[in-house]
Structure formats: C-alpha cells, structure tokens
Amino acid sequence: MTDNSARAAHLIHLRRRKLAKGEPVPLPITPAAMFNLPGDPAGFAQYGRFDNPTWEAVEEMLAHLEDAPAVAFPSGMAAISAVFFSQLRSGDRVLLPSDGYYTTRVLAERFLKPLGVSFDLRATGTFLDGGFEGYRLVFLETPANPGLDLCDIAAVAAAADAAGATVVADNTTMTPYGQRPLDLGADIVVAADTKAPNGHSDALFGHVASRDATVIAGVKEWRKLSGAIPGPFEAWLVHRGLETLEVRFDRMCSSAETIARRLKDHPKVKALRFPGLEDDPSHNLARAQMERFGFLIGLTLESETAAEGFIDGCELIQPATSFGGVHTSAERRARWGDAVAPGFVRLSVGCEPIEELWATIERALG
Structure with a gap:
C-alpha cells in the first residue's frame, strides 16, 4: 500500500474515531456564532470567530493529508494573506514567482509595498538563479499557474534555508496527493481548497499548513483578530469533497495524461505544456518531486479566436475561471493579463469518461 493509499483509506474514517454510539456518521453543520459558556471559558468553544466544530473537522482532515497542523481560511488568497501579514514586517523583502498566480503579485504591490515590505519577481523555471540572500520569505508555486513551469522545491528550500529565508509553497495545482512540499523542505504550504479538494466548484476555501508551531500560532492569531474565518457551510462542503479527493484526483490525472499525449500530435496545437510528457522541459524534475503529473494542461492554439472557439465549441468543456472541479473546464488566460500567448x-x-471527453475535444479542435 502506498503512502497516499494509506492516507486516503484513513482519511474517510477520521470522524469514526470520535463517534459515540448513536451519533451521525456524516459531519453535522454547526452554524453557531455563540456557545453556552457559563463560568471560566478556558478550554471551551467561545465565539464563532474563534472556534467552529465544522471547520475544525476539515482542519483535521487537511492535517492528516499534509502530515502537519493545518489552519482553514475562507479562500486560498485568505490563506496567502494570513502568511504574509502574520510573518512579515516593515523592511522585509519577499521573492515571488513572476509567472505564478497573478493575484499574489497584486496583493504584494497594493498592500505589502505601502507597509514597507519590498518584493522581487523571478521566473519559476529559473527560480534558483540569483540565490536567496536578503529575503525574509521566498514564495514559490510549482507547477506555476498557468504556464506549468516547475522549480526544484528541495533545492530552493535548502538554498533559502542557508540564506535564512522562510520558504512558502503554493500547492494549489497539485494537492497533497500529487506533491508534498513540506516533505521536500518547504516551511509552509498554502493552497486554495476551492479547487480539487472541494472539487464541485461550489465553495471557496483555503488552508495553511506548517510543522513550525510558531508559524501556526501566528497564522491562527491573524485569523482570529482579522476575522478571516471560513463559514461552517463552506467547511461542510469541503469536508465532503475531501472524502472523494483521492478518487477524483486519480481519474483527473490519468485522463490528463491520455489527453495530453493526444493533443501533442494534433495539428491545431502549436505548443503544449504538461509535465508528464517525456519531452516537456520539466519532465525529469516532475518525475523526481511529484507523485502525479496533475490534471492541468497548457495548450496554445494559433490565435485568440481559435482559442475562444475551441472553448465555447466543446460541449464537455465548461468555460470558466478556476480549475479542479469535476467538470472539465478551460479559459484563455491572456484575458486576465497573464504573460502567455493570445491563443494559450x-x-x-x-x-x-475519457473517450467521450476526448471525442468532444477532438471535434472542437477540428
């Protein structure tokens, strides 16, 4: 049995360990702003901004998957913000990926910079170049969203640690089943569980995980004081989604490998990025540090018109931003300002089902 198989098997039985006879097997939703609290409040649930049994159950599942304490947030950006604002101080310097999720860079420009926190940008594929001296925090995203370049997490972690920097890895595209940054030396993991962990595109969620108790304490304090708390209904949806993540992720990754190989030889596809292809520039690194190659494919068609026509014309592709749901989805990322070709x-x-999906993709390309 693989480690991921063991994690998946025990994940869906975590709640059973605490059940008393006659209690419901599915997790109840606890929409409570206040709790019965006579006398000394220490050690008890106190207030809805401090505690909630539903999101705590999700944190238990995420901690099980990460093999590290996890703190839940109402979105992936809330998780990233919690790390930035709990760990950084005026005068600190941050390194960000120039080709990662653009909102992280916007957050740094609009809110960190005015507070005296400077930042530099570096491409994911050459993230090691230039070293990490002088940085308080090194933030990486691999595979980078949307271009799918990779960087060597273990090498970055070792070099950054030697320079005294904290390494934060955004693992949204891979989930703990596909890649384990903490095991590779990262200090902190952030992720948008809105994507594959929830899987049904009906809830925003995120988390921070770390094996550093000081980091976890700071992130929890930030959540409590800022009010950046997840809702119990959203937490319940993510809890339910996590129970099937391993099954969905396995199918999505397997289907993506098949589709990527077929797209590679299609005459309408001008360029293709998928770490699982042997001729992808990141393939050897992907084999070394990833459990699976993921479910995202970057394909470039000849023009904006061709890309939009392909997306709108495929009956089994949902035109939408975001990713990781049960529906196959796609978008032309240049419309958001990402540094990609117009037809990407x-x-x-x-x-x-893979053959039905491929048939519609092939028709839409043709």
Whole structure:
C-alpha cells in the first residue's frame, strides 16, 4: 500500500474515531456564532470567530493529508494573506514567482509595498538563479499557474534555508496527493481548497499548513483578530469533497495524461505544456518531486479566436475561471493579463469518461 493509499483509506474514517454510539456518521453543520459558556471559558468553544466544530473537522482532515497542523481560511488568497501579514514586517523583502498566480503579485504591490515590505519577481523555471540572500520569505508555486513551469522545491528550500529565508509553497495545482512540499523542505504550504479538494466548484476555501508551531500560532492569531474565518457551510462542503479527493484526483490525472499525449500530435496545437510528457522541459524534475503529473494542461492554439472557439465549441468543456472541479473546464488566460500567448488555453481535466471527453475535444479542435 502506498503512502497516499494509506492516507486516503484513513482519511474517510477520521470522524469514526470520535463517534459515540448513536451519533451521525456524516459531519453535522454547526452554524453557531455563540456557545453556552457559563463560568471560566478556558478550554471551551467561545465565539464563532474563534472556534467552529465544522471547520475544525476539515482542519483535521487537511492535517492528516499534509502530515502537519493545518489552519482553514475562507479562500486560498485568505490563506496567502494570513502568511504574509502574520510573518512579515516593515523592511522585509519577499521573492515571488513572476509567472505564478497573478493575484499574489497584486496583493504584494497594493498592500505589502505601502507597509514597507519590498518584493522581487523571478521566473519559476529559473527560480534558483540569483540565490536567496536578503529575503525574509521566498514564495514559490510549482507547477506555476498557468504556464506549468516547475522549480526544484528541495533545492530552493535548502538554498533559502542557508540564506535564512522562510520558504512558502503554493500547492494549489497539485494537492497533497500529487506533491508534498513540506516533505521536500518547504516551511509552509498554502493552497486554495476551492479547487480539487472541494472539487464541485461550489465553495471557496483555503488552508495553511506548517510543522513550525510558531508559524501556526501566528497564522491562527491573524485569523482570529482579522476575522478571516471560513463559514461552517463552506467547511461542510469541503469536508465532503475531501472524502472523494483521492478518487477524483486519480481519474483527473490519468485522463490528463491520455489527453495530453493526444493533443501533442494534433495539428491545431502549436505548443503544449504538461509535465508528464517525456519531452516537456520539466519532465525529469516532475518525475523526481511529484507523485502525479496533475490534471492541468497548457495548450496554445494559433490565435485568440481559435482559442475562444475551441472553448465555447466543446460541449464537455465548461468555460470558466478556476480549475479542479469535476467538470472539465478551460479559459484563455491572456484575458486576465497573464504573460502567455493570445491563443494559450489552460485546460483543467475533470471526471468525465475519457473517450467521450476526448471525442468532444477532438471535434472542437477540428
């Protein structure tokens, strides 16, 4: 049995360990702003901004998957913000990926910079170049969203640690089943559980995980004082989604590998990025540090018109931003300002039966 198989098997039985006879097997939703609290409040649930049994159950599942304490947030950006604002001080310097999720860079420009926190940008594929001296925090995203370049997490972690920097890895595209940054030396993991962990595109969620108790304490304090708390209904949806993540992720990754190989030889596809292809520039690194190659494919068609026509014309592709749901989805990322070709499409492979999905993709390309 693989480590991921063991994690998946025990994940869906975590709640059983605490159940008394006659209690419901599914997790109840606890929409409570206040709790019965006579006398000394220490050690008890106190207030809805401090505690909630539903999100604590999700944190238990995330901690099980990460093999590290996890703190839940109402979105992936809330998780990233919690790390930035709990760990950084005026005068600190941050390194960010120039080709990662653009909102992280916007957050740094609009809110960190005015507070005296400076930042530099570096491409994911050459993230090691230039070293890490002088940085308080090194933030990496691999595979980078949307271009799918990779960087060597273990090498970055070792070099950054030697320079005295904290390494934060955004693992949204891979989940703990596909890649384990903490095991590779990262200090902190952040992720948008809105994507594959929830899997049904009906809840925003995120988390921070770390094996550093000081980091976890700071992130929890930030959540409590800032009010950046997840809602119990959203937490319940993510809890339910996590129970099937391993099954969905396996199918999505397997389907993506098949589709990527077929797209590679298609005459309408001008360029293709998928770490699982042997001729992808990141393939050897992907084999070394990733458990799976993921479910995202980057394909470039000849023009904006061709890309939009492909997305809108495929009956089993949902035109939408975001990714990781049961529906295969796609979008032309240049419309958000990403530094990609006008015809670049980020394709997120979902859970549809593979041959039916491929048939519609092939028709839409043709």
